[in-house]
Amino acid sequence: MAAVVEVSGLRKQYGRTVAVADVSFEVEAGEIFGLLGPNGSGKTTTVECLQGLRRADAGRLRVLRLDPASEAMKLRRLVGSQLQDSALPDRLRVGEALELFATISPGGPPWRQLLQEWGLADQRDTAFANLSGGQRQRLFVALALVSNPRLVVLDEMTTGLDPAARRVAWDLVSAVRDRGATVVLVTHFMDEAQRLCDRLAVLSRGSVLAKGTAAELIAAHQSETVVRFTAPPDVDLSYLSALADVRHIERDGDQTTVRGGGPLLARVAHALVERGIEPADLAAHTPTLEDAYLSLTGDPNPDGTS
Amino acid sequence: MRALRAMTWVELKLFVREPLTVLFVLVLPLVMLYVLNGVFGSQPDPSVWEGLPPIDFYTSAYVALAAATAGVLALPVHLAGYREQGVLRRFRASAVRPATLVGAHMAVTVLIATVGAVLLTIMSVAVYDAALPQDWGGVIAGFLLTAVAFAALGALLGFLLPTARAAQGLGVLLFFLFLMLGGAGPPTEVLPDALARTSELVPVTHAAELLRGPWTGTGWDETALLFIVTLLAVSVALTAWQLRRDGRT
Ligand SMILES: Nc1ncnc2c1ncn2[C@@H]1O[C@H](COP(=O)(O)OP(=O)(O)O)[C@@H](O)[C@H]1O
Ligand SMILES: [Mg+2]
Numbered sequence: 001m002a003a004v005v006e007v008s009g010l011r012k013q014y015g016r017t018v019a020v021a022d023v024s025f026e027v028e029a030g031e032i033f034g035l036l037g038p039n040g041s042g043k044t045t046t047v048e049c050l051q052g053l054r055r056a057d058a059g060r061l062r063v064l065r066l067d068p069a070s071e072a073m074k075l076r077r078l079v080g081s082q083l084q085d086s087a088l089p090d091r092l093r094v095g096e097a098l099e100l101f102a103t104i105s106p107g108g109p110p111w112r113q114l115l116q117e118w119g120l121a122d123q124r125d126t127a128f129a130n131l132s133g134g135q136r137q138r139l140f141v142a143l144a145l146v147s148n149p150r151l152v153v154l155d156e157m158t159t160g161l162d163p164a165a166r167r168v169a170w171d172l173v174s175a176v177r178d179r180g181a182t183v184v185l186v187t188h189f190m191d192e193a194q195r196l197c198d199r200l201a202v203l204s205r206g207s208v209l210a211k212g213t214a215a216e217l218i219a220a221h222q223s224e225t226v227v228r229f230t231a232p233p234d235v236d237l238s239y240l241s242a243l244a245d246v247r248h249i250e251r252d253g254d255q256t257t258v259r260g261g262g263p264l265l266a267r268v269a270h271a272l273v274e275r276g277i278e279p280a281d282l283a284a285h286t287p288t289l290e291d292a293y294l295s296l297t298g299d300p301n302p303d304g305t306s
Numbered sequence: 307m308r309a310l311r312a313m314t315w316v317e318l319k320l321f322v323r324e325p326l327t328v329l330f331v332l333v334l335p336l337v338m339l340y341v342l343n344g345v346f347g348s349q350p351d352p353s354v355w356e357g358l359p360p361i362d363f364y365t366s367a368y369v370a371l372a373a374a375t376a377g378v379l380a381l382p383v384h385l386a387g388y389r390e391q392g393v394l395r396r397f398r399a400s401a402v403r404p405a406t407l408v409g410a411h412m413a414v415t416v417l418i419a420t421v422g423a424v425l426l427t428i429m430s431v432a433v434y435d436a437a438l439p440q441d442w443g444g445v446i447a448g449f450l451l452t453a454v455a456f457a458a459l460g461a462l463l464g465f466l467l468p469t470a471r472a473a474q475g476l477g478v479l480l481f482f483l484f485l486m487l488g489g490a491g492p493p494t495e496v497l498p499d500a501l502a503r504t505s506e507l508v509p510v511t512h513a514a515e516l517l518r519g520p521w522t523g524t525g526w527d528e529t530a531l532l533f534i535v536t537l538l539a540v541s542v543a544l545t546a547w548q549l550r551r552d553g554r555t
Binding site for chain 1: 403
């Protein structure tokens, strides 16, 4: 079966700003594929080109076997999307919006069901202008699903949602995939990407830095494990540096941090217990996608809000 | 077709929810007509208003003005706002052609203009004893042509102007220009020469002339017809060209 999305050598410039320099990736049917990267790295431009909302300057694009440039209308009927910068008429009510889009792109679940699923039942008669940021976001995702699309593009879906609402949204995205749709998820939240995405591509300055599963990215770009525990400052711990794969030990008062590779926690625990030290808070911090992302992009502030 | 119908229905509801626009388009012309009738009375004066009783002259002028106001005051603000806020993108992503959106807006505009025109006619005829049209078919055809032409002009402005604010500014400016120089205000015969010549360039002048012919039974004014048809053709062509350009970004 052909990939749902094939992108190779995508390039897009706005005037003299190169938004996307060289992006290639493939999305297989039924997966949740993440596009991760700091602000301005070209994520939105990439997904807009995929939907035929922008015309690529160069590169080969195939989405559901269609060419987004020449078959945009046909394609847009098959793709559900939540756009990053979009709006509805101020005075349009939630129920009316869902009904309108359900009429324009029929084929999906009854719109009243989406109203329920996305927690908008109480806002049915609320005008778009009076919705909170989170409610707008949920409405847009609900609108993306109204046609029962084969491909769903979600651009910063959970930006503006509170933590509880984010978790609900994650479950619903998983449910969308379980119903058979393929999902392209644009995000700058590491936990969201790690939790939801089967595979992802990390973008920076319009280019792909790395691709793979979260586990692959972590293994390839952040292999260091960190073990922490408390021990009285006067206890001698120098023997820990002789353990296999230990690279660095740092003591700050009674706080000790050991960095290294391999089964670090087991080795440190064994060495400590052998010498009669049994710290109650001994714990390992296993590397996360965020660690891998930081070492890839060198950007400590993925929101770009600094 | 289904999309166009659904969009038109929604846009109509949205229009009605804006009290200020409704007031401007539907109520203001009625008030103006009331005031003017008080000022000019009902005696024809051979030196002005083409020798017609003032109410007969002004009824066609205000019916034309209702069509023009609906086109240039409300429609450009809505479309420019849609583009500015990303509503257009939202619809485009759901495979709604911009032409469908424009079509829905134009349909609503023509409908509102028609309501305004009917209200004005009823008031003129029932309250001020204006004459009914001699040629109903001609008046209706002329009015629909006028309303569509001004709606097309409004759509063009909506796509050319960058923001809703700019559209609002230009809309109000055009409204007053149409009102003062389009025959709905002082009769052209009393205007200074320069202004009278300018009024020849104002579309409402020609739209009113177009309606006045069949209304009073003197037949079509060909210059007026040509002017309004040209307005329609140029507006549609430029809007289509602008939409094409937008689609290629
Ligand atoms: N319409 C536009 N006109 C000009 N520059 C743009 C436009 N949209 C985005 N850009 C620029 O292109 C780059 C990539 O933007 P974008 O694709 O929105 O990135 P992201 O979604 O990753 O934040 C940024 O430098 C941005 O300023
Ligand atoms: Mg973006």
